[in-house]
Each structure stands twice: as C-alpha cells, then as structure tokens.
Amino acid sequence: MAEPQVAYAQDEYGRPFIVVREQGRKTRAQGVQAIKNHIAAAKTVAGILKTSLGPRGLDKILISPDGDIQVTNDGATIMNSMELEHQIAKLLVQLSKSQDDEIGDGTTGVVVLAGALLEQAESLIDRGIHPIRIADGYERACTVAVEALESVADTVDFSKENVDELMKTAKTCLGSKIVSKASDKFARIAVDSVLSVADLARRDVDFELIKVDGKVGGSLEDTSLVQGVVIDKDMSHPQMPRTVHDARIAILTCPFEPPRPKTKHKLDITSVEEYRKLEEYERQKFEEMIQKVKDCGANLVICQWGFDDEANHLLLQHELPAVRWVGGPELELIAIATNGRIVPRFEDLSPEKLGRAGVVREVSFGTTSDKMLVIEECANTRAVTVFVRGSNKMIIDEAKRALHDAICVVRNLVVDNRVVYGGGAAEICASVAVAKAADEIASIEQYAMRAFSAALDAIPLALAENSGYSPIETLAEVRARQVNESDAKLGIDCMGVGDNDMKRCRVFDPLVSKRQQLLLATQLVRAVLKIDDVIEQHSIDE
The missing domain is CATH 1.10.560.10 (GroEL-like equatorial domain)
Structure with missing residues (x-):
C-alpha cells in the first residue's frame, strides 16, 4: 500500500515553511x-x-x-x-x-x-x-x-507662640520615616517653616516660598532652617568678597557676552590689528554692560547664564561680585524672596527692579571644598529654605521626602485644625x-x-x-x-x-x-x- 503524499509549502531554496500554532494567544476576559x-x-x-x-x-x-x-x-x-x-x-x-x-x-x-x-x-x-x-x-x-x-x-488650638499640638502631629508623621531618630528637630523645622509662610487669617500656606535643599556631609542633626534662600553656587571669582552686606541684587537672564547676529555669520581675521580691534570691541561691550549694572545701584549680580574669564576678570576689577549658572527655579525664588524683578536685557535695568537682602554670604562645609550661597534678611521675610544634611545621598533623599510629608501635615492643620x-x-x-x-x-x-x-x-x-x-x-x-x-x-x-x-x-x-x-x-x-x-x-x- 502506497504511503499518502504530504503536500507542504516551500521557499525558493526548497526548505519547507513550518507553521506553528500560536502558543501565547491572548484571550480577553470579560464580565x-x-x-x-x-x-x-x-x-x-x-x-x-x-x-x-x-x-x-x-x-x-x-x-x-x-x-x-x-x-x-x-x-x-x-x-x-x-x-x-x-x-x-x-x-x-x-x-x-x-x-x-x-x-x-x-x-x-x-x-x-x-x-x-x-x-x-x-x-x-x-x-x-x-x-x-x-x-x-x-x-x-x-x-x-x-x-x-x-x-x-x-x-487643635495653636498660634505662632503655641505650637505644641502642631509638633505632636508632625512627630506622628515622622515616626515611620528614616529620620525618626531626629524627629524632634525635623518636626520643629516643619512647623517653623510652615508658620513662616502661612497666612493664618486666610488659613492659607504658599508652598512656593518653602524650598528644601540638601548636601551630602554631616549628620541629620545638622539640618537647619534658613530664613532666606540657599543656592548651590559660589562667587564666580575666588578673589571676590565672600560676604555682601545690604545687597542690592541684579537678577539677570541675559549673558555677559558681546551681542552676536542671530543669522549664520562668518568673520575672517587676517591681521593682528583686526584681532586687536575685535578684542577691544568685546572689552568695550563688557565694560558697557558692567557700567549699566553699576549705574542702577547693584552691588551683586546673579546671572542665569555663564560668562567667560575676561568678563569675570572685569567684574572683579570693577568690584562687582557675581554668581553664574543659577537655574530658573532658584532665580524665581530669589526674585520672590528679595522682591526683585528678573531682567532679560541690560537696557531694562533700573533701581526699582533690584532685589534687596540684608546679607549674602558664601558658606563652606567642614573640611570639604563645597560652597553654597546663603541669602538672608530678605525683603520678603516669608521665604525660607530647609537645608538638609546627611551622610549619603540616600539618607538626604529620604529625609527630604519625610520633611515634605511633615510640612504637608502641618499645612493641613493650618487649613483645617481638626484631628x-x-x-x-x-x-x-x-x-x-x-x-x-x-x-x-x-x-x-x-x-x-x-x-x-x-x-x-x-x-x-x-x-x-x-x-x-x-x-x-x-x-x-x-x-x-x-x-x-x-x-x-x-x-x-x-x-x-x-x-x-x-x-x-x-x-x-x-x-x-x-x-x-x-x-x-x-x-x-x-x-x-x-x-x-x-x-x-x-x-x-x-
């Protein structure tokens, strides 16, 4: 008896196509x-x-x-x-x-x-x-x-003088967190920061005025509340003064550099004289910018962008301390805290647009070379910064989250004081x-x-x-x-x-x-x- 012939499809090389039933066919569950x-x-x-x-x-x-x-x-x-x-x-x-x-x-x-x-x-x-x-x-x-x-x-009855009940609630929130060993200190910081920015008459808390920042080093007990703004920057030149009293701050979003055409351009310099002319032009423009800042009465510049070594050297020569590469959110917080205006062009600078602070100082940490800038005694006294310290990044991140929860809990009690x-x-x-x-x-x-x-x-x-x-x-x-x-x-x-x-x-x-x-x-x-x-x-x- 002859065996039955099996027909199957082949590719151009004579190899059969193998058709496998779909094993993982999806089924839709309903009801x-x-x-x-x-x-x-x-x-x-x-x-x-x-x-x-x-x-x-x-x-x-x-x-x-x-x-x-x-x-x-x-x-x-x-x-x-x-x-x-x-x-x-x-x-x-x-x-x-x-x-x-x-x-x-x-x-x-x-x-x-x-x-x-x-x-x-x-x-x-x-x-x-x-x-x-x-x-x-x-x-x-x-x-x-x-x-x-x-x-x-x-x-819960509380006031700016009587905060015992707020402290108890903040400590309850912090009890389950990694910072529970320092819960007394963190609860105090959470309560003080909220009451600093709270409008108790309107039962409102502006979270935009509370900034939480952190730096590796020290212990959780070194965490502090700064009545002002802390930014992770330092003065742009090492010989600039470390402290500026009665600061009048120009907050700029324009760079210290000569104007350049926005279109594609090419400049050919074929001689030493032309190079010197260009150098002189740049220097003159830098000095004009610095003069505009000084004419409006500013004694400190905080700039969103960087500036090169020549501009930095000229700022030092003209005794105008400067901070560069400050991010947008920090710039906005500085403007709110100092009652200043963010200025996009040097031509727009005027005395009424300057931010005001009692003291701006550069702070160093222990034996490390880490430096931060602290802006205190601001015109808007309600802005505060919580500066978290910890032994490593993991501890600081968790401490920030714990502090955020505690601040939210205190905020909730300001809005509705029932527990x-x-x-x-x-x-x-x-x-x-x-x-x-x-x-x-x-x-x-x-x-x-x-x-x-x-x-x-x-x-x-x-x-x-x-x-x-x-x-x-x-x-x-x-x-x-x-x-x-x-x-x-x-x-x-x-x-x-x-x-x-x-x-x-x-x-x-x-x-x-x-x-x-x-x-x-x-x-x-x-x-x-x-x-x-x-x-x-x-x-x-x-």
Missing part, C-alpha cells in the same frame, strides 16, 4: 472574570505596600534600570518607582499620587485601604451580588465613616460605626457595608502585624474596648509603650487626610468594579 483579574492585580500591589505601614513598617529597596539604589517606605515614592504593566495597578499609582498631591501624607494607607475594599468585594461577587450594588453600598458606608470621624474629631487619632483608632471607630449602620438597612447594600467595615480593619491589622503583635487578637481587644468604653481614642500600641490611648501617646492625624483617604479609595474601587473589559487601542495603518 465577572475581568473584574476578578483587576482585583487580583490590586491585591498584589496593596500587599507590597502593606508591610511598609506604620512606625514599625519595613523599608523597600528600589533599584532603577541604571542601578541606582533608593531605600524608602514612602508609599508615593514606591508606587511611582515600580514599573507596573497592569492597568489597574497603574490606577493605584494614580490614587497614591492624588493623595500625595492633595494631602501629602497617607499615601501608603490609601493604597492598602483600596486593596482591602477590593478584596472584600471579591467575596461578595462570588456570592452573586452585582458589582454596582457593591459600589453603591461602599459609597453609603463611606458617607457613614466620614460622618463618624467628623463626630469624634478634636480641634483624629492614629494607630488605627480612627479606622476602628469608622468600622464600628459602619457595621452598626449596616444593621439598620434592609436592602442588599447591607452586605457591602459590612464588607466596607471589615476592609477598614485592614489598617489596624497591618499596624499590629508590622509591630510584631498577634494581629487578630490585638484588633479584637482594642475594638471591644472601643465599643464598651465608647472611646474613639483607643488604637494599636505600635511603639510598645503599654498604652492604647492615642491621645496620651500623642499620635494624631489631620482629619482632612483620613477623610481624603476614605473618599479616594471608595472612588477608585467604584471605578474598578465598573470595568468589565480592557480594550487595547492599536493604530491602523491605512
């Missing part, structure tokens, strides 16, 4: 399965951050593609640095960023809460409850939780209130409300677990005491001081921060529960 996939991604991201929650939370090492190492437990920084591909995971990054932009603190807590809400929603979906009914129940529960927090919130208690006390209080409200509802939304109550318990559970306690036993004990004693101040004793009263332990959180956490997490969960398909967009080539 409930898609929502479950989204929830799984959110739970994974929340699980990463959960171990960083609280004063005993663990840090993460983030390694960039370039090999740079970053050690942090700041939720927003971790979320921004992770390279996430899943769409819902990216939504959680935006959630954390929203909390950071709006409030500045609570970035870890909001992601953990959103993950817990989605985890609880998954079990409800398995029981056949429609995702929209779950989302409606969550929103109802969120309203109850916010009302419960507002009812137990305490008002709730930390250590999970606020979440337990809200959880109890939501569970109680769920018992009075006849509709199916009561299940979603009880799930919301259980999700709120995820925060104190994580705090207890990170502090080395048995999480379920610790939470059950504190929750029972809150219910029996009607005391919303009881929370998890994370630091092991033997007291669950968060008011006595001085653990405070601004009410606006907790409220924003609840609202943002609920909005994100509603959005996720309404997404039942992800459609990738592709450009179609005509």
Whole structure:
C-alpha cells in the first residue's frame, strides 16, 4: 500500500515553511472574570505596600534600570518607582499620587485601604451580588465613616507662640520615616517653616516660598532652617568678597557676552590689528554692560547664564561680585524672596527692579571644598529654605521626602485644625460605626457595608502585624474596648509603650487626610468594579 503524499509549502531554496500554532494567544476576559483579574492585580500591589505601614513598617529597596539604589517606605515614592504593566495597578499609582498631591501624607494607607475594599468585594461577587450594588453600598458606608470621624474629631488650638499640638502631629508623621531618630528637630523645622509662610487669617500656606535643599556631609542633626534662600553656587571669582552686606541684587537672564547676529555669520581675521580691534570691541561691550549694572545701584549680580574669564576678570576689577549658572527655579525664588524683578536685557535695568537682602554670604562645609550661597534678611521675610544634611545621598533623599510629608501635615492643620487619632483608632471607630449602620438597612447594600467595615480593619491589622503583635487578637481587644468604653481614642500600641490611648501617646492625624483617604479609595474601587473589559487601542495603518 502506497504511503499518502504530504503536500507542504516551500521557499525558493526548497526548505519547507513550518507553521506553528500560536502558543501565547491572548484571550480577553470579560464580565465577572475581568473584574476578578483587576482585583487580583490590586491585591498584589496593596500587599507590597502593606508591610511598609506604620512606625514599625519595613523599608523597600528600589533599584532603577541604571542601578541606582533608593531605600524608602514612602508609599508615593514606591508606587511611582515600580514599573507596573497592569492597568489597574497603574490606577493605584494614580490614587497614591492624588493623595500625595492633595494631602501629602497617607499615601501608603490609601493604597492598602483600596486593596482591602477590593478584596472584600471579591467575596461578595462570588456570592452573586452585582458589582454596582457593591459600589453603591461602599459609597453609603463611606458617607457613614466620614460622618463618624467628623463626630469624634478634636480641634487643635495653636498660634505662632503655641505650637505644641502642631509638633505632636508632625512627630506622628515622622515616626515611620528614616529620620525618626531626629524627629524632634525635623518636626520643629516643619512647623517653623510652615508658620513662616502661612497666612493664618486666610488659613492659607504658599508652598512656593518653602524650598528644601540638601548636601551630602554631616549628620541629620545638622539640618537647619534658613530664613532666606540657599543656592548651590559660589562667587564666580575666588578673589571676590565672600560676604555682601545690604545687597542690592541684579537678577539677570541675559549673558555677559558681546551681542552676536542671530543669522549664520562668518568673520575672517587676517591681521593682528583686526584681532586687536575685535578684542577691544568685546572689552568695550563688557565694560558697557558692567557700567549699566553699576549705574542702577547693584552691588551683586546673579546671572542665569555663564560668562567667560575676561568678563569675570572685569567684574572683579570693577568690584562687582557675581554668581553664574543659577537655574530658573532658584532665580524665581530669589526674585520672590528679595522682591526683585528678573531682567532679560541690560537696557531694562533700573533701581526699582533690584532685589534687596540684608546679607549674602558664601558658606563652606567642614573640611570639604563645597560652597553654597546663603541669602538672608530678605525683603520678603516669608521665604525660607530647609537645608538638609546627611551622610549619603540616600539618607538626604529620604529625609527630604519625610520633611515634605511633615510640612504637608502641618499645612493641613493650618487649613483645617481638626484631628483624629492614629494607630488605627480612627479606622476602628469608622468600622464600628459602619457595621452598626449596616444593621439598620434592609436592602442588599447591607452586605457591602459590612464588607466596607471589615476592609477598614485592614489598617489596624497591618499596624499590629508590622509591630510584631498577634494581629487578630490585638484588633479584637482594642475594638471591644472601643465599643464598651465608647472611646474613639483607643488604637494599636505600635511603639510598645503599654498604652492604647492615642491621645496620651500623642499620635494624631489631620482629619482632612483620613477623610481624603476614605473618599479616594471608595472612588477608585467604584471605578474598578465598573470595568468589565480592557480594550487595547492599536493604530491602523491605512
């Protein structure tokens, strides 16, 4: 019996084309399965951050593609640095960023809460409850939780002379950071910097007037608050004076160089006389520029651009100290602090456009040759700079982030001076209130409300677990005491001081921060529960 002939396609060399069935064919999940996939991604991201929650939370090492190492437990920084591909995971990054932009603190807590809400929603979906009914129940529960927090919130009284309560709240924020050993000093700096720029009558804080800068060297204890501006520059010539008193500053964005035509040009120099003429022309133009600066009364020049050695030498000869290569943001801050105007052309210089400062001095650090310029006693006394010191770049970067969170917390109290208690006390209080409200509802939304109550318990559970306690036993004990004693101040004793009263332990959180956490997490969960398909967009080539 003859074997059957097999026909196959060949290329021009007689080699057969091998057709392989696509192994990794993509399948699109829809409906409930898609929502479950989204929830799984959110739970994974929340699980990463959960171990960083609280004063005993663990840090993460983030390694960039370039090999740079970053050690942090700041939720927003971790979320921004992770390279996430899943769409819902990216939504959680935006959630954390929203909390950071709006409030500045609570970035870890909001992601953990959103993950817990989605985890609880998954079990409800398995029981056949429609995702929209779950989302409606969550929103109802969120309203109850916010009302419960507002009812137990305490008002913090403070003034520029009495800042004890602000210090307590700032120290609570710094307790979980790498700078916790120097939390007293950093809390004081955060409070002083905010009160320096705050308008207490209008309850407004202008963040543009607070600059945070850092330099490697020294220890965290060497960090200081400068009533003025610090820039990482020095005088352009080593023989220029290191200190300028009663400084009248010309802030320039035009370079010290002869004017050049904007079109393509070529200059042929064929003799020594022509070269000398050109040299004389340049010198004359330099002197004209310097004279214009001196005529308007300036005794210090701060320039955005550089200038060559000849211009630098002429500035020294004319006894006009100068600073070059100052960046745009620093230039703007100097202009705000000194009440000066940024001048784009030498012809526009006039006495009223000069910035004014009591003293401008160059500061050196220890045995290193690092120098920085400090502008103090400015015309606008509200501008301040926090100058962070640390043993390496990693410590300084984390200290800057910690300080930003503390400054934001103090800012929140200036805007709204109500506080709730930390250590999970606020979440337990809200959880109890939501569970109680769920018992009075006849509709199916009561299940979603009880799930919301259980999700709120995820925060104190994580705090207890990170502090080395048995999480379920610790939470059950504190929750029972809150219910029996009607005391919303009881929370998890994370630091092991033997007291669950968060008011006595001085653990405070601004009410606006907790409220924003609840609202943002609920909005994100509603959005996720309404997404039942992800459609990738592709450009179609005509």
